[in-house]
Amino acid sequence: MKSFISTILCCLFMISPAIAQNVEMADIMRSNGKIYVVVAVIAIIFIGLMVYLYRIDKRVNKLEE
Amino acid sequence: MQLKWWKILGVLLVLYSIIAGLLLPVPHLDILNESIRNLYFHVTMWFCMIILMLMSMVQSIRFLSSFDKMRDLKAEALASTGMFIAVLGLTTGMIWAQFTWGAFWVNDPKLNGAAVTMLIYLAYFILRNSIENEDSRARVSAIYNILAFVMMIVFIGILPRMTDSLHPGNGGNPGFGNYDLDSNMRMVFYPAVIGWILIGTWIAQLRFRIKVLEIKKENL
Numbered sequence: 001m002k003s004f005i006s007t008i009l010c011c012l013f014m015i016s017p018a019i020a021q022n023v024e025m026a027d028i029m030r031s032n033g034k035i036y037v038v039v040a041v042i043a044i045i046f047i048g049l050m051v052y053l054y055r056i057d058k059r060v061n062k063l064e065e
Numbered sequence: 066m067q068l069k070w071w072k073i074l075g076v077l078l079v080l081y082s083i084i085a086g087l088l089l090p091v092p093h094l095d096i097l098n099e100s101i102r103n104l105y106f107h108v109t110m111w112f113c114m115i116i117l118m119l120m121s122m123v124q125s126i127r128f129l130s131s132f133d134k135m136r137d138l139k140a141e142a143l144a145s146t147g148m149f150i151a152v153l154g155l156t157t158g159m160i161w162a163q164f165t166w167g168a169f170w171v172n173d174p175k176l177n178g179a180a181v182t183m184l185i186y187l188a189y190f191i192l193r194n195s196i197e198n199e200d201s202r203a204r205v206s207a208i209y210n211i212l213a214f215v216m217m218i219v220f221i222g223i224l225p226r227m228t229d230s231l232h233p234g235n236g237g238n239p240g241f242g243n244y245d246l247d248s249n250m251r252m253v254f255y256p257a258v259i260g261w262i263l264i265g266t267w268i269a270q271l272r273f274r275i276k277v278l279e280i281k282k283e284n285l
Binding site for chain 1: 078079083087088094095098099239
Protein backbone atom coordinates (compact mmCIF):
# COMPACT_ATOMS: atom_id res chain seq x y z
CA MET A 1 0.00 0.00 0.00
CA LYS A 2 2.77 2.39 1.00
CA SER A 3 4.77 1.74 -2.16
CA PHE A 4 1.62 2.07 -4.20
CA ILE A 5 1.00 5.53 -2.75
CA SER A 6 4.59 6.59 -3.36
CA THR A 7 4.37 5.33 -6.93
CA ILE A 8 1.24 7.41 -7.46
CA LEU A 9 2.98 10.41 -5.88
CA CYS A 10 6.00 9.96 -8.10
CA CYS A 11 3.78 9.84 -11.15
CA LEU A 12 1.94 12.92 -9.96
CA PHE A 13 5.08 14.95 -9.48
CA MET A 14 6.64 13.53 -12.60
CA ILE A 15 10.01 11.89 -12.16
CA SER A 16 11.80 14.34 -9.92
CA PRO A 17 11.43 12.46 -6.59
CA ALA A 18 12.50 9.22 -8.21
CA ILE A 19 15.57 10.84 -9.70
CA ALA A 20 16.42 12.64 -6.50
CA GLN A 21 17.00 9.39 -4.65
CA ASN A 22 19.16 7.71 -7.28
CA VAL A 23 21.47 10.52 -8.27
CA GLU A 24 24.90 10.18 -6.83
CA MET A 25 26.09 13.29 -5.04
CA ALA A 26 29.23 13.91 -3.00
CA ASP A 27 27.43 12.98 0.19
CA ILE A 28 30.39 11.19 1.78
CA MET A 29 32.52 14.28 1.41
CA ARG A 30 29.80 16.25 3.15
CA SER A 31 29.16 13.78 5.95
CA ASN A 32 32.82 13.52 6.99
CA GLY A 33 33.27 17.26 6.82
CA LYS A 34 36.08 17.24 4.25
CA ILE A 35 34.08 19.66 2.13
CA TYR A 36 34.98 22.38 4.64
CA VAL A 37 38.64 21.83 3.80
CA VAL A 38 37.89 22.55 0.14
CA VAL A 39 35.84 25.62 1.05
CA ALA A 40 38.63 26.90 3.28
CA VAL A 41 41.28 26.43 0.58
CA ILE A 42 39.27 28.17 -2.13
CA ALA A 43 38.24 30.97 0.22
CA ILE A 44 41.85 31.62 1.26
CA ILE A 45 43.03 31.69 -2.36
CA PHE A 46 40.26 34.12 -3.25
CA ILE A 47 40.89 36.37 -0.25
CA GLY A 48 44.61 36.32 -1.04
CA LEU A 49 44.01 37.41 -4.63
CA MET A 50 41.69 40.18 -3.48
CA VAL A 51 44.19 41.44 -0.92
CA TYR A 52 46.76 41.53 -3.72
CA LEU A 53 44.35 43.46 -5.93
CA TYR A 54 43.80 45.89 -3.06
CA ARG A 55 47.54 46.42 -2.71
CA ILE A 56 47.87 47.11 -6.43
CA ASP A 57 45.03 49.62 -6.03
CA LYS A 58 46.95 51.34 -3.24
CA ARG A 59 50.13 51.54 -5.29
CA VAL A 60 48.23 53.07 -8.21
CA ASN A 61 46.78 55.58 -5.75
CA LYS A 62 50.27 56.53 -4.64
CA LEU A 63 51.44 57.00 -8.22
CA GLU A 64 48.43 59.14 -9.01
CA GLU A 65 49.34 61.46 -6.16
CA MET B 66 41.09 58.07 -2.74
CA GLN B 67 39.95 55.52 -0.23
CA LEU B 68 38.89 51.95 -0.79
CA LYS B 69 35.42 52.25 -2.22
CA TRP B 70 32.49 50.41 -0.62
CA TRP B 71 31.51 48.66 -3.84
CA LYS B 72 34.88 46.97 -4.09
CA ILE B 73 34.46 45.51 -0.60
CA LEU B 74 30.88 44.55 -1.44
CA GLY B 75 32.01 42.74 -4.56
CA VAL B 76 34.63 40.74 -2.65
CA LEU B 77 32.15 39.85 0.10
CA LEU B 78 29.48 38.75 -2.37
CA VAL B 79 31.86 36.47 -4.25
CA LEU B 80 33.24 35.12 -0.98
CA TYR B 81 29.67 34.35 0.09
CA SER B 82 29.01 32.64 -3.24
CA ILE B 83 32.10 30.43 -2.80
CA ILE B 84 31.11 29.33 0.72
CA ALA B 85 27.35 29.03 0.15
CA GLY B 86 27.85 27.72 -3.36
CA LEU B 87 29.77 24.73 -2.10
CA LEU B 88 27.76 24.09 1.05
CA LEU B 89 24.09 24.86 0.36
CA PRO B 90 21.87 22.09 -1.02
CA VAL B 91 21.41 21.88 -4.79
CA PRO B 92 18.91 19.93 -6.90
CA HIS B 93 19.91 16.32 -7.47
CA LEU B 94 20.04 15.98 -11.23
CA ASP B 95 21.32 13.19 -13.39
CA ILE B 96 24.58 13.64 -15.30
CA LEU B 97 25.15 17.05 -13.69
CA ASN B 98 25.45 15.66 -10.15
CA GLU B 99 27.54 18.01 -8.00
CA SER B 100 28.85 19.82 -11.06
CA ILE B 101 25.62 21.85 -11.06
CA ARG B 102 27.53 24.08 -8.62
CA ASN B 103 29.57 25.28 -11.58
CA LEU B 104 26.63 27.54 -12.30
CA TYR B 105 27.86 29.85 -9.54
CA PHE B 106 31.29 30.15 -11.10
CA HIS B 107 31.12 29.46 -14.82
CA VAL B 108 27.84 31.19 -15.72
CA THR B 109 28.66 34.21 -13.57
CA MET B 110 31.76 34.76 -15.74
CA TRP B 111 29.55 35.25 -18.79
CA PHE B 112 27.10 37.50 -16.99
CA CYS B 113 30.01 39.59 -15.77
CA MET B 114 31.51 39.70 -19.27
CA ILE B 115 28.24 40.86 -20.85
CA ILE B 116 27.82 43.66 -18.29
CA LEU B 117 31.45 44.77 -18.73
CA MET B 118 30.96 44.88 -22.50
CA LEU B 119 27.76 46.86 -21.99
CA MET B 120 29.63 49.37 -19.81
CA SER B 121 32.34 49.51 -22.45
CA MET B 122 29.77 50.27 -25.14
CA VAL B 123 28.20 52.99 -22.98
CA GLN B 124 31.65 54.58 -22.60
CA SER B 125 32.13 54.41 -26.37
CA ILE B 126 28.79 56.13 -26.98
CA ARG B 127 29.66 58.79 -24.45
CA PHE B 128 33.02 59.22 -26.15
CA LEU B 129 31.31 59.82 -29.47
CA SER B 130 29.09 62.49 -27.97
CA SER B 131 31.83 64.28 -26.04
CA PHE B 132 35.14 63.27 -27.70
CA ASP B 133 36.59 63.00 -24.23
CA LYS B 134 39.69 60.82 -24.56
CA MET B 135 39.26 59.40 -21.07
CA ARG B 136 36.00 57.76 -22.16
CA ASP B 137 37.84 55.96 -24.94
CA LEU B 138 40.42 54.67 -22.48
CA LYS B 139 37.66 53.50 -20.13
CA ALA B 140 35.95 51.65 -22.96
CA GLU B 141 39.20 49.92 -23.83
CA ALA B 142 39.91 48.92 -20.22
CA LEU B 143 36.39 47.54 -19.73
CA ALA B 144 36.47 45.60 -22.99
CA SER B 145 39.85 44.04 -22.26
CA THR B 146 38.76 43.02 -18.76
CA GLY B 147 35.57 41.59 -20.25
CA MET B 148 37.65 39.66 -22.74
CA PHE B 149 39.78 38.22 -19.95
CA ILE B 150 36.65 37.15 -18.04
CA ALA B 151 35.32 35.59 -21.26
CA VAL B 152 38.48 33.50 -21.60
CA LEU B 153 37.91 32.24 -18.07
CA GLY B 154 34.26 31.53 -18.93
CA LEU B 155 35.25 29.64 -22.06
CA THR B 156 37.89 27.46 -20.41
CA THR B 157 35.70 26.64 -17.40
CA GLY B 158 32.87 25.87 -19.81
CA MET B 159 35.10 23.50 -21.76
CA ILE B 160 35.99 21.56 -18.63
CA TRP B 161 32.34 21.38 -17.60
CA ALA B 162 31.33 20.28 -21.10
CA GLN B 163 33.89 17.47 -21.08
CA PHE B 164 32.29 15.92 -18.01
CA THR B 165 28.63 16.48 -18.81
CA TRP B 166 28.37 16.54 -22.61
CA GLY B 167 31.36 14.27 -23.26
CA ALA B 168 33.64 16.60 -25.22
CA PHE B 169 35.58 19.78 -24.63
CA TRP B 170 33.87 21.39 -27.58
CA VAL B 171 30.46 20.36 -28.85
CA ASN B 172 28.68 21.82 -31.83
CA ASP B 173 26.35 23.97 -29.77
CA PRO B 174 25.09 27.35 -31.01
CA LYS B 175 25.96 28.99 -27.71
CA LEU B 176 29.54 27.73 -27.76
CA ASN B 177 30.10 28.77 -31.33
CA GLY B 178 28.39 32.09 -30.66
CA ALA B 179 30.70 32.71 -27.71
CA ALA B 180 33.72 31.88 -29.86
CA VAL B 181 32.59 34.25 -32.61
CA THR B 182 31.97 36.95 -30.02
CA MET B 183 35.49 36.60 -28.72
CA LEU B 184 36.88 36.85 -32.25
CA ILE B 185 34.81 40.02 -32.79
CA TYR B 186 36.30 41.58 -29.68
CA LEU B 187 39.76 40.36 -30.66
CA ALA B 188 39.28 42.30 -33.88
CA TYR B 189 38.43 45.35 -31.75
CA PHE B 190 41.85 45.25 -30.10
CA ILE B 191 43.61 44.61 -33.40
CA LEU B 192 41.76 47.55 -34.92
CA ARG B 193 42.78 49.77 -32.04
CA ASN B 194 46.42 48.87 -32.34
CA SER B 195 46.52 49.24 -36.10
CA ILE B 196 45.55 52.92 -36.23
CA GLU B 197 48.42 55.29 -35.54
CA ASN B 198 46.51 58.54 -35.26
CA GLU B 199 45.08 58.87 -31.76
CA ASP B 200 41.91 60.75 -32.63
CA SER B 201 40.85 58.52 -35.47
CA ARG B 202 41.80 55.44 -33.46
CA ALA B 203 39.47 56.49 -30.66
CA ARG B 204 36.66 57.31 -33.07
CA VAL B 205 36.88 54.21 -35.25
CA SER B 206 37.25 51.85 -32.30
CA ALA B 207 34.32 53.47 -30.49
CA ILE B 208 32.07 52.87 -33.48
CA TYR B 209 33.36 49.33 -33.87
CA ASN B 210 32.80 48.70 -30.16
CA ILE B 211 29.11 49.56 -30.47
CA LEU B 212 28.83 47.19 -33.42
CA ALA B 213 30.70 44.48 -31.49
CA PHE B 214 28.29 44.68 -28.59
CA VAL B 215 25.29 44.36 -30.88
CA MET B 216 26.92 41.38 -32.57
CA MET B 217 27.59 39.80 -29.18
CA ILE B 218 23.92 40.07 -28.21
CA VAL B 219 22.98 38.49 -31.55
CA PHE B 220 25.47 35.65 -31.23
CA ILE B 221 25.02 34.68 -27.59
CA GLY B 222 21.60 36.12 -26.80
CA ILE B 223 19.43 35.65 -29.86
CA LEU B 224 20.77 32.99 -32.24
CA PRO B 225 21.10 30.23 -29.59
CA ARG B 226 17.45 30.77 -28.70
CA MET B 227 16.36 30.23 -32.29
CA THR B 228 17.71 26.69 -32.44
CA ASP B 229 18.15 23.89 -29.98
CA SER B 230 21.01 24.30 -27.60
CA LEU B 231 22.47 22.13 -24.90
CA HIS B 232 22.49 25.15 -22.66
CA PRO B 233 19.39 25.50 -20.51
CA GLY B 234 17.08 28.38 -21.28
CA ASN B 235 17.72 28.19 -25.02
CA GLY B 236 15.74 26.84 -27.93
CA GLY B 237 12.65 28.99 -27.57
CA ASN B 238 12.67 28.83 -23.80
CA PRO B 239 14.15 32.08 -22.56
CA GLY B 240 15.64 32.73 -19.17
CA PHE B 241 15.85 30.45 -16.21
CA GLY B 242 12.56 28.70 -15.63
CA ASN B 243 11.63 27.18 -12.29
CA TYR B 244 12.87 23.91 -13.64
CA ASP B 245 16.39 25.12 -14.32
CA LEU B 246 17.15 27.17 -11.27
CA ASP B 247 15.49 26.59 -7.93
CA SER B 248 15.13 29.26 -5.28
CA ASN B 249 18.11 27.96 -3.28
CA MET B 250 20.36 28.40 -6.27
CA ARG B 251 19.05 31.86 -7.04
CA MET B 252 20.08 32.94 -3.53
CA VAL B 253 23.69 32.17 -4.43
CA PHE B 254 23.68 32.81 -8.16
CA TYR B 255 22.49 36.42 -8.24
CA PRO B 256 24.81 37.67 -5.47
CA ALA B 257 27.66 35.89 -7.26
CA VAL B 258 26.81 37.68 -10.53
CA ILE B 259 26.74 41.08 -8.80
CA GLY B 260 29.96 40.31 -6.94
CA TRP B 261 31.86 39.32 -10.07
CA ILE B 262 30.57 42.37 -11.95
CA LEU B 263 31.90 44.60 -9.17
CA ILE B 264 35.27 42.83 -9.12
CA GLY B 265 35.46 42.99 -12.92
CA THR B 266 34.76 46.71 -12.78
CA TRP B 267 37.46 47.10 -10.15
CA ILE B 268 40.05 45.37 -12.33
CA ALA B 269 38.99 47.43 -15.33
CA GLN B 270 39.25 50.61 -13.28
CA LEU B 271 42.80 49.69 -12.23
CA ARG B 272 43.71 49.05 -15.85
CA PHE B 273 42.31 52.41 -16.85
CA ARG B 274 44.14 54.26 -14.09
CA ILE B 275 47.45 52.60 -14.97
CA LYS B 276 46.90 53.53 -18.63
CA VAL B 277 46.29 57.15 -17.65
CA LEU B 278 49.53 57.11 -15.65
CA GLU B 279 51.40 55.70 -18.64
CA ILE B 280 50.08 58.46 -20.90
CA LYS B 281 51.01 61.11 -18.34
CA LYS B 282 54.52 59.70 -18.17
CA GLU B 283 54.86 59.77 -21.96
CA ASN B 284 53.79 63.39 -22.08
CA LEU B 285 56.25 64.54 -19.44
